[in-house]
Amino acid sequence: MQQQISVITLGVVDLDRSRRFYVDGFGWSPVFEASQIVFYQMNGFVLGTFLKAALEADMNRAGLLQPGAFSLAHNVSAKEDVIPLMNRLAQAGGVIIRPADEPPHGGFRGYVADPDDHAWEIAWNPAWPIDERGLVTFGV
Amino acid sequence: MQQQISVITLGVVDLDRSRRFYVDGFGWSPVFEASQIVFYQMNGFVLGTFLKAALEADMNRAGLLQPGAFSLAHNVSAKEDVIPLMNRLAQAGGVIIRPADEPPHGGFRGYVADPDDHAWEIAWNPAWPIDERGLVTFGV
Numbered sequence: 001m002q003q004q005i006s007v008i009t010l011g012v013v014d015l016d017r018s019r020r021f022y023v024d025g026f027g028w029s030p031v032f033e034a035s036q037i038v039f040y041q042m043n044g045f046v047l048g049t050f051l052k053a054a055l056e057a058d059m060n061r062a063g064l065l066q067p068g069a070f071s072l073a074h075n076v077s078a079k080e081d082v083i084p085l086m087n088r089l090a091q092a093g094g095v096i097i098r099p100a101d102e103p104p105h106g107g108f109r110g111y112v113a114d115p116d117d118h119a120w121e122i123a124w125n126p127a128w129p130i131d132e133r134g135l136v137t138f139g140v
Numbered sequence: 141m142q143q144q145i146s147v148i149t150l151g152v153v154d155l156d157r158s159r160r161f162y163v164d165g166f167g168w169s170p171v172f173e174a175s176q177i178v179f180y181q182m183n184g185f186v187l188g189t190f191l192k193a194a195l196e197a198d199m200n201r202a203g204l205l206q207p208g209a210f211s212l213a214h215n216v217s218a219k220e221d222v223i224p225l226m227n228r229l230a231q232a233g234g235v236i237i238r239p240a241d242e243p244p245h246g247g248f249r250g251y252v253a254d255p256d257d258h259a260w261e262i263a264w265n266p267a268w269p270i271d272e273r274g275l276v277t278f279g280v
Contacts, residue, residue, distance in 0.1 A: 001167035004274035011209030044184030044275035060238035068208015069151030098200035134144035135184035
């Protein structure tokens with residue numbers, strides 16, 4: 001069994017609003033866009049933003065809730081990159097829910113909610129290497 | 141800006157119960173275990189299962205809800221692998237929320253909720269290549 005996740009799919013209410021956060025905020029480019037979904041090719045997997053009603057239909061489960069009990073993290077390679085990225089995400093429709101500070105385990109991080117209330121941790125974690133392809137390796 | 145996600149963190153109520161689903165169900169091995177968190181090294185990023193109260197404290201946001209408006213997908217390389225894996229996940233504490241069938245866009249997939257109600261799509265999608273390292277590439 002591969003220790004592998006293929007897709008992270010976020011339920012969104014407004015694709016244009018979501019796209020603005022990911023394209024203008026993070027600076028990412030979609031690999032595919034259709035009327036109900038936008039896909040982004042990530043570091044070894046795919047991120048999808050899918051209309052929430054369509055995700056509920058596909059999943060066969062109505063009533064998906066926000067904020068959900070999860071977070072996504074985007075790590076940056078330098079401590080001084082954390083705050084400017086958080087500010088850019090806020091300008092692109094995000095909401096800062098925890099200003100950046102130093103967690104007990106080291107590094108530097110804050111949290112920003114995307115326009116659908118999905119939480120993103122923006123972190124500098126010098127113990128976790130990131131290679132030139134964006135592949136991230138656990139470290140202590 | 142790297143088009144990169146470093147960590148997916150799932151809020152869980154009982155680490156042992158969650159560990160059973162991921163270790164016995166998926167057959168994955170933790171890379172790190174502590175009293176509040178278990179990390180798994182994935183395909184170019186890290187999966188964390190973190191006590192929900194600790195995630196809420198870290199995120200500075202109480203009241204995280206389930207089921208959240210997102211899904212994770214684990215793609216398999218053969219159609220006939222989908223149902224056995226779903227059954228194994230159910231035996232390890234998961235709940236099948238959509239039995240496997242063929243979606244309009246092709247392939248074969250079903251959904252299983254983990255013990256904390258996080259939804260996993262188990263899918264065979266022949267259009268999306270998976271390499272020997274588990275790196276997944278979007279395709280149509």
